[in-house]
Amino acid sequence: MFVVPKYPTSIRLAVTPELGQLAKHLRMVGLDTVCEADINDGRVWVTSQPEFPHPRHLLRSQGYGAQLRELLHLLGLREQVSAGKGFFSLCLQCNHALLPVKGHQILERIGKDMLLSNDDFFFCSRCERVFPKGSYYQQMQKWLSDTLNAQ
Numbered sequence: 001m002f003v004v005p006k007y008p009t010s011i012r013l014a015v016t017p018e019l020g021q022l023a024k025h026l027r028m029v030g031l032d033t034v035c036e037a038d039i040n041d042g043r044v045w046v047t048s049q050p051e052f053p054h055p056r057h058l059l060r061s062q063g064y065g066a067q068l069r070e071l072l073h074l075l076g077l078r079e080q081v082s083a084g085k086g087f088f089s090l091c092l093q094c095n096h097a098l099l100p101v102k103g104h105q106i107l108e109r110i111g112k113d114m115l116l117s118n119d120d121f122f123f124c125s126r127c128e129r130v131f132p133k134g135s136y137y138q139q140m141q142k143w144l145s146d147t148l149n150a151q
């Protein structure tokens with residue numbers, strides 16, 4: 001019944017703690033990203049700390065929007081992400097796959113009021129968060145488009 005989302009890439013990222021906001025936005029565009037990881041678990045490390053003592057992508061931009069743009073350029077993923085591939089396929093909070101669902105499938109979690117304003121949702125089966133495919137989703141699409149197109 002549920003459609004399993006497709007990921008834009010199999011790359012797995014780990015970010016250092018100061019990049020928590022970037023991590024959330026990397027998940028938003030479908031990139032598997034954690035903030036805490038074993039240094040040896042095969043993830044690609046991303047940091048803004050020049051002294052970070054392991055092979056990594058070192059970001060020089062300030063702010064998560066510019067950092068997202070810089071990293072996607074480094075990884076060669078800007079076009080894929082611009083095309084919307086992977087958008088809202090991972091839970092912004094916990095990095096688990098999001099399932100696109102209809103309101104009636106998760107009615108006991110959202111209540112009737114929320115169903116009146118939305119019919120399409122994304123559901124995380126790990127942390128049980130629900131993201132409506134409503135105004136926040138549209139705002140984030142616009143933010144992403146503005147961010148990727150900024151100079």
Ligand SMILES: [Zn+2]
Nearest residue numbers: 091094124127
């Ligand atoms: Zn989750």
